Amino acid sequence: MWRALASNMLTVLAVGLFLLAGVILWGKSQYTAQGPLDEAICLQVKSGSNMTRVSRDLEASGAVSSGAMFRISARYSEKATQLKAGSYLVKEGASMEEIIDQITRGGASSCGTEIVYRIGVNRLLLEVRELDPATEQFVELVEFDPSEGEAPAVYAEKRAERDTRYRLAMAEGVTSWQVVEGLKAWDVLAGEVDELPREGLLAPDSYDVTVGMERAALLAQMQEKQELRINAAWEARVDGLPLQSREEMLILASIIEKETGVPEERRQVASVFVNRLDRGMRLQTDPTVIYGITKGKGVLGRGLRQSELRGVTPWNTYVIEGLPPTPIANPGLASLEAAVNPDTTDYVFFVADGSGGHAFAETLDEHNRNVAKWRAIEAQQQGN
Incomplete structure (x- = not known):
């Protein structure tokens, strides 16, 4: 009798292990398989959020078929506690593996609102724009010259959003005085500029900016990049x-x-x-x-x-x-x-x-x- 019982228990255990292995394999395949999303979305992960809230948002938007499976996958990949706040462009057919990697790796937000401050030869221009996930193209909300009166309300609204990204675009051919005066006029930046950089030593380019960034630090970036360009050009x-x-x-x-x-x-x-x-x-x-x-x-x-x-x-x-x-x-x-x-x-x-x-x-x-x-x-x- 005991032998028969033991044999039955071993059989049940073997079947259970077999089924468990099957579930694990199925889970792995679901983790890496193409997701159900048929059109890209912008996923906002707010500061203080957690995987439960994110999984519900993803399930509601059709990016994952099961929020529970997404949470299990995050725990399985040991990334459940590594969530980073930001706005993420989740592309059509993104797998759970790809989404989890996106929202735990962090870095610069890949969608949502962007404010671009352009220092041009003839004028300053502030652009507020949002990425359309479906086309992956920016849609302009408003643009204005910050030196010409009060800023539109949408600028203040987007400035108040924590995941808004900021970028400065410096045009070729602007003078150092124009750059410094432009930086002084942007309320995103902080600090004083003690000395006007020498003419020609600022690199026209696009620069990522954070709220409260020191103007002097941004100018130092421009000077460092221009010095590299000057040296490379001279050597060539x-x-x-x-x-x-x-x-x-x-x-x-x-x-x-x-x-x-x-x-x-x-x-x-x-x-x-x-x-x-x-x-x-x-x-x-x-x-x-x-x-x-x-x-x-x-x-x-x-x-x-x-x-x-x-x-x-x-x-x-x-x-x-x-x-x-x-x-x-x-x-x-x-x-x-x-x-x-x-x-x-x-x-x-x-x-x-x-x-x-x-x-x-x-x-x-x-x-x-x-x-x-x-x-x-x-x-x-x-x-x-």
């Missing part, structure tokens, strides 16, 4: 350039940056200035004249006068020989690269062509014809 320079130092390269790059907004033209513009330097010709570039007037503090906002073109300043390249003494703006990476690797041309002139770009010329006669074409385009534009 071609032979035979009429540039004696990194500083001269930076000055030339800043002039290239201010002369053209067409990426494909940068190396052509660089070739004009390199050719002029090689031939002992004055650079005769308007942006240097403008910098001599404004010292980088704002935009001139009008055309240059003949008296200003003839006026003597250290930056007026219609008057001085060679390069001006300092950069005239903060050049981007592409302009730095163009300065040390210009196109091989015989161009020594260029003028606007009416399309946003420039017409280049090797001789004065050719240049004069291009200028005449541009004057006719200007006259037509003014008459319309």
Whole structure:
């Protein structure tokens, strides 16, 4: 009798172990299998939340078929206590494994609201936008110039949300004064700026920002990135350039940056200035004249006068020989690269062509014809 009972118990145990192994294997397959979500969603994990609340939200949105299975999977993966607050883009068909990894790894939020502060050459602009999970494209809620009166209510609303992300976008060709004044105007940042960074030493780029970040720390990031770019560009320079130092390269790059907004033209513009330097010709570039007037503090906002073109300043390249003494703006990476690797041309002139770009010329006669074409385009534009 005891033998039969023991045999039956062993059989039951074996069956139980077999079933348990099957359940474990099934659970593992469910953990890694494609999820039921048929359209991406933005999952918000609030500070102080837990896996139970998150699993219910996921089940309600159709991202997981079973909230209980999700919680078990989180415990099985030993990540149940590692939840990180934030907004997460959960993509179509995301597995439980992928979702758990997302919400426990943390890092920058991948969806939700983003506030972008743009420091441009002509204006400041604040954009409040949200990611549409279905298209993975940002939808603009509002944009405004923070220097022009009170901010829209939606800006304050989104500023109050803890998972809102912040980013600063610095345009190529802005001056250091414009950057510092722009940082002073943004209420997200803190701290004073004791000294204006030298012209040209701030890297135009996009920077992640946190509420309360020190302005000086952000400027230090910009300077560190620009220093790396300057060194890399100088090391990659071609032979035979009429540039004696990194500083001269930076000055030339800043002039290239201010002369053209067409990426494909940068190396052509660089070739004009390199050719002029090689031939002992004055650079005769308007942006240097403008910098001599404004010292980088704002935009001139009008055309240059003949008296200003003839006026003597250290930056007026219609008057001085060679390069001006300092950069005239903060050049981007592409302009730095163009300065040390210009196109091989015989161009020594260029003028606007009416399309946003420039017409280049090797001789004065050719240049004069291009200028005449541009004057006719200007006259037509003014008459319309």
